[in-house]
Amino acid sequence: MRFLLPLFLLAATLFAQKKTVFLITDAEGVGGVCRQDQTDPKDNELRQLLTGEINAAVDGFLAGGADEVVVWDGHDGSQTLSTLTIHPKAKLVMGGLGASMLMERKWSAVAYLGQHAKANAKGGIMAHSYSSLGIQVMKLNGKPVGEIDVIAAMAGHFGIPTIFLSGDKAAADELHEIVPDAELAVVKEGLARYVCISLSAPAARDLIRDGARRSMALIGKVKPHRVQSPTTLEIEFTTRNTLGLDAESRPSAEIVDSQTIRFKGKDILEVWQRYRAR
Numbered sequence: 001m002r003f004l005l006p007l008f009l010l011a012a013t014l015f016a017q018k019k020t021v022f023l024i025t026d027a028e029g030v031g032g033v034c035r036q037d038q039t040d041p042k043d044n045e046l047r048q049l050l051t052g053e054i055n056a057a058v059d060g061f062l063a064g065g066a067d068e069v070v071v072w073d074g075h076d077g078s079q080t081l082s083t084l085t086i087h088p089k090a091k092l093v094m095g096g097l098g099a100s101m102l103m104e105r106k107w108s109a110v111a112y113l114g115q116h117a118k119a120n121a122k123g124g125i126m127a128h129s130y131s132s133l134g135i136q137v138m139k140l141n142g143k144p145v146g147e148i149d150v151i152a153a154m155a156g157h158f159g160i161p162t163i164f165l166s167g168d169k170a171a172a173d174e175l176h177e178i179v180p181d182a183e184l185a186v187v188k189e190g191l192a193r194y195v196c197i198s199l200s201a202p203a204a205r206d207l208i209r210d211g212a213r214r215s216m217a218l219i220g221k222v223k224p225h226r227v228q229s230p231t232t233l234e235i236e237f238t239t240r241n242t243l244g245l246d247a248e249s250r251p252s253a254e255i256v257d258s259q260t261i262r263f264k265g266k267d268i269l270e271v272w273q274r275y276r277a278r
Contacts, residue, residue: 019219020068021061022107022160023090024151025054027075028116028126029167031187031204034196036126041079049201050075050114051085053166053187056205057113058087060212070107072097075114099273101151103158109219110155110162111212117170118146123190124170134241136259139234140268141227148174149227153268156224163222164215166208168196178225183215233271236260251277 027039030050038046058069072093073081086092093102103110117124119137129138129146138145140153148171152162165175166185175182185208188198199207237243237259248255251274254262265271 018067019065019108019216020070021066021109021111021163021216022102022105022155023054023057023061023069023071023111023113024074024101024115025050025071025081026112026114026116026147026167027080028114028128029112029171029187030114032198032201033114034125034188034198035194039076039126041076047080047082047085050080051082052201052205053208054081054090054113055087056209057111057164057166057212058090060209060214061111061216062089063209064213064216066108066216072102099276100158100269101154103154103160106158107155107160109164109215110151110160111164111215112148112151112162112171112175113166113208115148115165115167115171115175116146117168117174118144118148120144121146121170121174123168124193125168125188125190125196126193127170127190134237135235136238137234137236139232139236141232142234146174149178150268150272152178152225153227154272156226157268159224161219161222161224163218164212166204166211179222181218181222183211183218185211227268229267230264231266231268231271232262232264233275234260234262235275250274 032049061069069090071090078094117127119129121127129135162179164183169186169189172184172186187204188196190196242258252264263271263274
């Protein structure tokens, strides 16, 4: 029995040291994607471009010391990626996730790939905050935000650092505002909403692979991004999505005007759960 305890402690230590990167993907920030029609999940060019960038990132994370990379297909109903073409050493999460975004699994780090900027961002290619048709402005503690801020804040709530982003320049600048030391791979520059200057696919993959590799050194050095508690989330919907008759009955909801609702909670997780509970 006395020999089993040291073995158990050794196994527990090795498990605790396992480095797993949770890579969240989107489409609008992929190199070579600059038009709305290109973001259809079944578009063959998008699938090739996105998968190529993901596999380059996985190569980079593994070369940098990751033991495992879990990829969440986060674009438009999680229909863009396939286990037939994803990196053989990666795992693929398919389908919508709950409010916590699986952050309770305490990944070693979170990273973004193919990421776009928040709604109304200057130079952002197809920039939007979760819904380009449904949401005009999203504010977290009074600050306009999009997926980048919300995901980093949710990761930070569970003590997880954000280490890497690939996407357009506007998205990269957005992450650097909250995580200045994160590694970036800027694969294109936005000139207008549907106009960009993009790297070639091979050049984008090389840049992503190198950035992902370097980002692994940030684990344990970069602090998780945390937002102030209690937390407020305000959503201004577009004119075609004005609030319904039962909006006031939602937990901790405050109706600001016909298009805007505000939620309050003790932290980012609670306020996001209240927004998602429809």
